[in-house]
Amino acid sequence: MGRWEPNAQERLGKAALELFTERGYEQTTVAEIAERAGLTERTFFRHYADKREVLFAGTVHFRENFLGTVLSAPASLTPLQVVLAAAQAAGAALEEFRGRDFALARRRIIVANPELRERELIKLADIAVGMAEGLRARGVDEPDASMAAELGMAAFRVAFERWLTDAQERTLPELIEESLASVAAVLG
Amino acid sequence: MGRWEPNAQERLGKAALELFTERGYEQTTVAEIAERAGLTERTFFRHYADKREVLFAGTVHFRENFLGTVLSAPASLTPLQVVLAAAQAAGAALEEFRGRDFALARRRIIVANPELRERELIKLADIAVGMAEGLRARGVDEPDASMAAELGMAAFRVAFERWLTDAQERTLPELIEESLASVAAVLG
Numbered sequence: 417m418g419r420w421e422p423n424a425q426e427r428l429g430k431a432a433l434e435l436f437t438e439r440g441y442e443q444t445t446v447a448e449i450a451e452r453a454g455l456t457e458r459t460f461f462r463h464y465a466d467k468r469e470v471l472f473a474g475t476v477h478f479r480e481n482f483l484g485t486v487l488s489a490p491a492s493l494t495p496l497q498v499v500l501a502a503a504q505a506a507g508a509a510l511e512e513f514r515g516r517d518f519a520l521a522r523r524r525i526i527v528a529n530p531e532l533r534e535r536e537l538i539k540l541a542d543i544a545v546g547m548a549e550g551l552r553a554r555g556v557d558e559p560d561a562s563m564a565a566e567l568g569m570a571a572f573r574v575a576f577e578r579w580l581t582d583a584q585e586r587t588l589p590e591l592i593e594e595s596l597a598s599v600a601a602v603l604g
Numbered sequence: 605m606g607r608w609e610p611n612a613q614e615r616l617g618k619a620a621l622e623l624f625t626e627r628g629y630e631q632t633t634v635a636e637i638a639e640r641a642g643l644t645e646r647t648f649f650r651h652y653a654d655k656r657e658v659l660f661a662g663t664v665h666f667r668e669n670f671l672g673t674v675l676s677a678p679a680s681l682t683p684l685q686v687v688l689a690a691a692q693a694a695g696a697a698l699e700e701f702r703g704r705d706f707a708l709a710r711r712r713i714i715v716a717n718p719e720l721r722e723r724e725l726i727k728l729a730d731i732a733v734g735m736a737e738g739l740r741a742r743g744v745d746e747p748d749a750s751m752a753a754e755l756g757m758a759a760f761r762v763a764f765e766r767w768l769t770d771a772q773e774r775t776l777p778e779l780i781e782e783s784l785a786s787v788a789a790v791l792g
Contacts, residue, residue, distance in 0.1 A: 496790050534722030537729055559783045562762040564790045570754035574747050595747045600791060602684050602752045 425463045425473075426514070427453040432470040433518065436525045441467075441532065471522055471532065474513050475539055481506040482543045486550035495556050499547060499568025500596055507572060507588035511579075520580045544569040571595035613651045613661075614702070615641040620658040621706065624713045629655075629720065659710055659720065662701050663727055669694040670731045674738035683744050687735060687756025688784055695760060695776035699767075708768045732757040759783040 431452035435444040446467055450460045464470050485502035493501070510519065526532040547565035556564065575591035582591065619640035623632040634655055638648045652658050673690035681689070698707065714720040735753035744752065763779035770779065 494790070530726070534726060537725040538718070538722060541725055559762050559766060559786045560790050562765070563758060563783055563786045566758035566762060567755070567787060567790065570751060570758060574750040574754060577750070578747060595751055598747045598751045599755060599787065602682075602748050602755065603788060603791065 424453070424455055424459055428455060428460055428463055429470050429473065429514065429518070432467060433521045433525070436471075437521055441525050441529050468532070468535075471526065472535065472539075474510070477513075478506055478510060479539070479543055479546070481509045483546045483550060486547050487553075489554075491554070495551050495554075495560060495564035496567070496596070498551065498554070499564050500571070500593065502547060503568045503572040503575075503592045503596075504589040507575065507579075507592050510576075511588045516580065519576075523580060540569055540573065567596070567599060571599075612641070612643055612647055616643060616648055616651055617658050617661065617702065617706070620655060621709045621713070624659075625709055629713050629717050656720070656723075659714065660723065660727075662698070665701075666694055666698060667727070667731055667734070669697045671734045671738060674735050675741075677742075679742070683739050683742075683748060683752035684755070684784070686739065686742070687752050688759070688781065690735060691756045691760040691763075691780045691784075692777040695763065695767075695780050698764075699776045704768065707764075711768060728757055728761065755784070755787060759787075 428449060432444070432449045435448055435452055444467065446460050447457055449467065449470070450457045453460075464473065482502045482505070485505045486498055489498045489501055526536050544565045547568060548562045551561035551564055552558070571592050572595075575588060575595045578595075579586070579588045579591050586594075616637060620632070620637045623636055623640055632655065634648050635645055637655065637658070638645045641648075652661065670690045670693070673693045674686055677686045677689055701707075714724050732753045735756060736750040739749035739752055740746070759780050760783075763776060763783045766783075767774070767776045767779050774782075
């Protein structure tokens with residue numbers, strides 16, 4: 417192992433996002449990312465498998481927040497309360513991860529690239545499937561388990577889009593709660 | 605143009621699905637599909653741009669069923685009634701298109717191939733975005749418009765999965781209604 421580089425992972429992430437934004441994701445090389453961060457390519461590969469991983473580094477943790485919350489939720493909670501808690505836990509962690517500016521830049525890069533967008537959609541769809549499994553394990557029948565899971569994921573997605581550009585700077589967990597509450601309004 | 609081939613498009617679709625199922629999507633060539641259907645490659649390309657198009661041939665029509673219904677729905681309908689009608693219109697058309705066995709075989713092929721799965725997810729996500737736009741044009745505010753659209757798409761997806769293997773052979777529109785009704789149960 418080389419010498420210790422303070423905050424190397426975060427510096428590389430920041431450099432990558434800057435370059436993806438300036439030049440486009442496809443046009444950016446790992447060598448350029450390392451150079452912008454003032455680090456070596458070797459250091460890059462100690463932290464990320466490839467440049468795509470810079471954008472998806474938080475995925476495992478994000479998924480764990482969602483699914484772990486479903487599995488550990490008190491038995492007294494309704495399916496909707498479970499998915500709300502799961503989406504809020506994932507939202508709070510995402511908000512802390514690197515903040516809104518990072519999330520917004522990342523979002524712009526992903527939307528502009530079909531391959532990245534597809535990976536993002538698959539990630540969220542797989543988490544919804546995992547939440548439905550978790551709810552069935554809690555004794556929730558179908559289609560309630562799948563619909564509650566889809567509802568939780570929809571609330572997350574809709575809240576996330578609003579959070580990125582929210583003038584009032586509400587927190588992501590607040591917006592998730594508001595999105596789910598709006599379902600009751602839509603149903604009424 | 606060559607001589608007229610009766611039901612060429614459907615015969616090619618059936619042959620392609622058989623081959624994708626038997627040999628895998630990646631391993632199947634257009635020449636093999638044409639041969640199995642008893643037609644020429646030239647006839648194949650008169651009906652489909654490439655082998656992937658065999659699986660996504662109904663996409664434009666499917667999207668039109670969803671979005672056209674949102675745009676043409678009577679003003680008296682609630683957002684939820686609009687997305688229910690849209691999902692049911694698309695579901696009824698899909699059911700008529702080539703039936704459940706085709707849909708089931710198609711589904712198995714798509715799930716086994718990340719590129720195809722991604723395209724399928726993007727297609728549905730784009731339709732949800734389009735429905736939300738249509739609802740905003742009807743005067744529905746955010747986040748209600750996006751949540752209603754997501755809810756309609758979630759009901760469609762969950763109902764579709766159940767329809768593929770439903771022992772009671774209920775129709776897709778029936779299952780869509782049941783999925784949306786279960787949201788009320790989940791919220792209760």
